[in-house]
Ligand SMILES: NC(=O)C1=CN([C@@H]2O[C@H](COP(=O)(O)OP(=O)(O)OC[C@H]3O[C@@H](n4cnc5c(N)ncnc54)[C@H](OP(=O)(O)O)[C@@H]3O)[C@@H](O)[C@H]2O)C=CC1
């Protein structure tokens with residue numbers, strides 16, 4: 286084994302899997318973790334790949350074991366741990382060495398870290414990684430932000446370990462330092478929205494149609510053979526099919542209905558507000574997770590007001606309507622996500638190519654879906670146009686909005702909460718409205734604050750007769 290040029294620090298779920306993926310692709314990798322037990326466990330369980338791993342108990346040992354120019358991937362929790370690792374590494378590294386932060390870091394932090402690291406003659410990449418443990422082990426989607434030089438150094442390894450879509454690696458340099466983590470943040474916002482809409486369809490089937498988990502699993506599996514084909518639909522079918530080994534009950538029925546979150550969805554919603562980009566489907570999904578966490582408050586609400594009468598009349602919503610709702614909702618949430626990428630790219634001075642982002646998301650990542658290849662084509666043809674207006678997706682919307690409308694109307698009428706699907710429908714209706722109601726807002730603002738308004742028949746700023 287030759288001295289490794291590549292290293293992974295942080296051998297938790299993602300770091301260990303990425304190190305094995307690199308070893309599998311023929312790269313020698315130095316590995317280090319804060320607690321030594323994980324280093325030993327990785328090497329002991331690596332089988333034939335152990336020969337390619339160089340365990341290092343300290344950062345000094347890690348750096349000394351490597352050949353320059355070094356490339357070191359950090360896979361530790363976002364925030365202070367990343368700053369601490371960078372601070373500990375910098376004095377040990379040589380000019381030209383590269384630090385890659387592969388965690389879910391905030392993109393503002395990546396911009397700051399890149400500037401600090403590069404000022405010392407070293408290089409930095411902020412790398413969005415998606416695909417969970419299995420993706421990390423067998424092919425993740427990788428969204429890089431950094432300089433061309435830094436990318437050239439990292440690309441041979443990153444493109445080798447990435448997922449492929451028709452032989453094209455799902456790994457790309459998308460812009461300067463913060464761009465990779467910005468794109469990953471928006472990816473996670475879309476992930477939240479897609480998951481929430483799927484959960485809403487599950488809720489309609491469970492509480493509105495009285496379906497069993499096994500029956501719902503079959504429905505999701507059928508949808509996975511059509512336009513909705515995607516990783517999230519596939520795993521939803523699998524989750525619904527699983528049996529709890531302890532009780533023999535459907536696993537889904539034993540899971541507490543309180544959704545966790547590590548923050549990237551919330552960041553997307555906050556950043557979208559900063560940019561002024563409407564992403565209501567994502568906002569609603571973040572809110573729904575926050576509401577889910579208020580278990581006791583929800584229980585008090587149910588006790589005080591009674592659970593709504595939820596069963597839907599026969600035929601009120603069909604499986605085809607539900608499928609349509611998810612298709613239209615998915616297009617809307619991607620349209621909002623790509624609009625945010627366009628606005629964020631412009632605001633930060635990155636030349637974010639939306640088609641490249643769609644291509645990188647086609648395989649390996651959590652939001653991979655059959656629609657992404659068509660999105661890449663649409664965004665290549667008309668990069669400055671909303672995905673909603675791309676002929677292929679506009680046609681799909683025309684076909685599927687009636688099912689979305691029927692689903693949302695029936696659900697709202699029977700106390701079945703569908704916040705993200707409703708947000709998708711409301712956004713679609715607002716975006717197809719030439720005369721909105723914002724004239725009333727302007728009238729109110731002028732009335733109480735003399736803020737002025739534009740008139741429909743004259744140029745300039747005007748005031749009302751109040
Ligand atoms: N899990 C997932 O699906 C995905 C996770 N990510 C991101 O990747 C990063 C790693 O996630 P994941 O592998 O799931 O996390 P894990 O919790 O499985 O592992 C975290 C690793 O970081 C180390 N660590 C924790 N705190 C510190 C610290 N203060 N200093 C140094 N090392 C520390 C841990 O070491 P020790 O053993 O000593 O505790 C452990 O090796 C996170 O930013 C996460 O958001 C990105 C995409 C997907």
Ligand SMILES: O=C(CO)[C@H](O)[C@H](O)COP(=O)(O)O
Nearest residue numbers: 415416545546547548549651
């Ligand atoms: O980045 C990821 C997937 O793409 C991570 O799994 C992330 O933790 C998911 O977000 P959350 O924990 O907030 O649900």
